[in-house]
Amino acid sequence: MELTLNLNARLQPMHRHILEDKLQEILEKEKLGEVTGGGTLQSSKGGEIVSCDIEIHLNNSSLNNIDRLAELTNQLGIPKGSALLSTESKIKVGTLEGLAYYSNGTELTDEVYENCDINHVIEQMETAMEGIGRFYSYWEADEWTALYFYGTSFFEMKKRIEPFITSYPLCQKSRIEQIA
Known part of the structure; x- marks a missing residue:
């Protein structure tokens, strides 16, 4: 079959x-x-x-x-x-919920793009989500870079990463969407 x-x-x-x-x-x-x-x-x-x-x-x-x-x-x-x-x-x-984080690739200062690293964003978000979610994949385009996380609760994952997002310069003008 x-x-x-x-x-x-x-x-x-x-x-x-x-x-x-x-x-x-x-x-x-x-x-x-x-x-x-x-x-x-x-x-x-x-x-x-x-x-x-x-x-x-x-x-x-x-x-x-x-x-x-x-x-x-x-x-x-x-x-x-x-x-x-x-x-x-x-x-x-399927049992997991999904969170897509979109990093703005065009509207931040050159200094931010030069001094910040998307891999640091992934590491910090995974650390914050430990036990409830993890990074699965990504997608890159000129305007946005999307990071895809899946875990037990979209709202809990979002809540845990918000302190980092508000403090890290590369996360300015980003957006988050529930994808599952």
Whole structure:
């Protein structure tokens, strides 16, 4: 049986591959099937990542195996709004909420861009979110750099990073959106 795990996740292909590898290990261990491919959907406006798919071949299409696969995907750490799709059904999966942080790439002073580092932003946000969320992927464009975090609570992640955002110069004129 062929299934598609449609991820409500903004993952670059290299980050989606990490998830594919983890899923493949689980499928092999459980003798359920294998990952057969995947893809990333980008928006036609600006090219930002919208969602991802992981194609799965399930060895046995019994309801127990499909339910087990749904249970295992939730253990991987995937966002709410994701689904296991087949020609006959759609099973909602995902337990995590998503936070997109958009760093302004054009409206700050040259000094800020020269003296601040987006990697420092990622490190500080991950530290602040420890135990409830983590960094999954990013997207870069001329005007914005988006950092994608997923965790147990959008509001808690946002609350924890706000003190850093208000104090670090590179975080001026940024914006935050809930994405899952």
